[in-house]
Amino acid sequence: MTTAADFRRRELGAFLRAIREHVDPADFGVVTTGRRRTPGLRREEVAAASGVGLAWYTWLEQGRVQTSREVLEALARTLRMARDERRHLLALGGYVADDAAEDDGAVEWLRPMLDSWPLTPALVLNRRYDVLAGNAAYAAVWPEPALSGRPNLLLTLASSHRLEEMLVPEERFLYELFLRFRVRADRYPDDSGVMERLRELRPDLDHWWSCRAVREFGSWPVTVLSGGHRLRFTCSLLQPDDSTTVLVQAPADVETRRWVELRSSA
Structure with missing residues (x-):
C-alpha cells in the first residue's frame, strides 16, 4: 500500500x-x-x-x-x-522553510504591493508573526512595532502600554491576531520559531490558549485613538503562501482615509 x-x-x-x-x-x-x-x-x-x-x-x-x-x-x-x-x-522532504533568506524573499516580492496602498496600513509578517516590513501608511498610524529589527507583533501588542492606550477596546486587536496565530502553531508543531514565540506568549495569554479558540479567515474592526482622533479600520490577514502573512488595515470611513492621507504625505 x-x-x-x-x-x-x-x-x-x-x-x-x-x-x-x-x-x-x-x-x-x-x-x-x-x-x-x-x-x-x-x-x-x-x-x-x-x-x-x-x-x-x-x-x-x-x-x-x-x-x-x-x-x-x-x-x-x-x-x-x-x-x-x-x-x-x-x-x-517534510521540512519547513523558515530561515532569514525566506523572510527576505517574501519582503522583496511583496514590497511593490505594500507601496501601492498609500492609504492602507499594512505589514508583512512571517509564520512567527515577526514584522518583516511595512508601508508608509502603517508608519503614519502606528508608533510600534518599529519597522526595523524584526520585532514580534504579538509580543509587542501584549507588552506595549502605549498601544494599550491607543486601541479601543485594547484586547480585541491582539485577541483576533492570536486566534489566527494559534492556527499556525497547531499546524506547524515542528517549526521551532513558532513554538518559541508561543512559549514567550503563554504566561500572559494562557487563558486564550487554554480555551482553544481559533479563527483563520474573516475581518474585524479596530478603533485607534491618535492625536484626539478616532480612527476606524477594518483588519484582515492575507496569506500569499504558508510562511507569510500580510496584515491589512483598510480605513473604514472617510475621516480615517483623510487623516491617513495627511499623515502619510507629511
Whole structure:
C-alpha cells in the first residue's frame, strides 16, 4: 500500500530530476563537447557539486530514500533553485522553510504591493508573526512595532502600554491576531520559531490558549485613538503562501482615509 511518505519521496525525486534536466550545463561551468545523452546536468555532476554520493543521489531521484534538510539545501544551492522551487523541495522532504533568506524573499516580492496602498496600513509578517516590513501608511498610524529589527507583533501588542492606550477596546486587536496565530502553531508543531514565540506568549495569554479558540479567515474592526482622533479600520490577514502573512488595515470611513492621507504625505 502506498503511503503519503512514499508519495512525497517519489514526487521529490521527480522534482529534482525535472530541475536537473532543465538547467543549462554551461551556466554551471560544465564544458560540453558534442551531444550529451542526458539533458541538463548529469546526476554525477549534481552529486559531486552538492557533496553527496552518486548512489545516494540516484536513490533520492528514484524516491527510495529519505534525506536530511542539509542535503536538500545543498541540492537547492547546486541547482540554483528559485525561492518557490526551494520551498517546494523542502516541503516535499517534510521540512519547513523558515530561515532569514525566506523572510527576505517574501519582503522583496511583496514590497511593490505594500507601496501601492498609500492609504492602507499594512505589514508583512512571517509564520512567527515577526514584522518583516511595512508601508508608509502603517508608519503614519502606528508608533510600534518599529519597522526595523524584526520585532514580534504579538509580543509587542501584549507588552506595549502605549498601544494599550491607543486601541479601543485594547484586547480585541491582539485577541483576533492570536486566534489566527494559534492556527499556525497547531499546524506547524515542528517549526521551532513558532513554538518559541508561543512559549514567550503563554504566561500572559494562557487563558486564550487554554480555551482553544481559533479563527483563520474573516475581518474585524479596530478603533485607534491618535492625536484626539478616532480612527476606524477594518483588519484582515492575507496569506500569499504558508510562511507569510500580510496584515491589512483598510480605513473604514472617510475621516480615517483623510487623516491617513495627511499623515502619510507629511
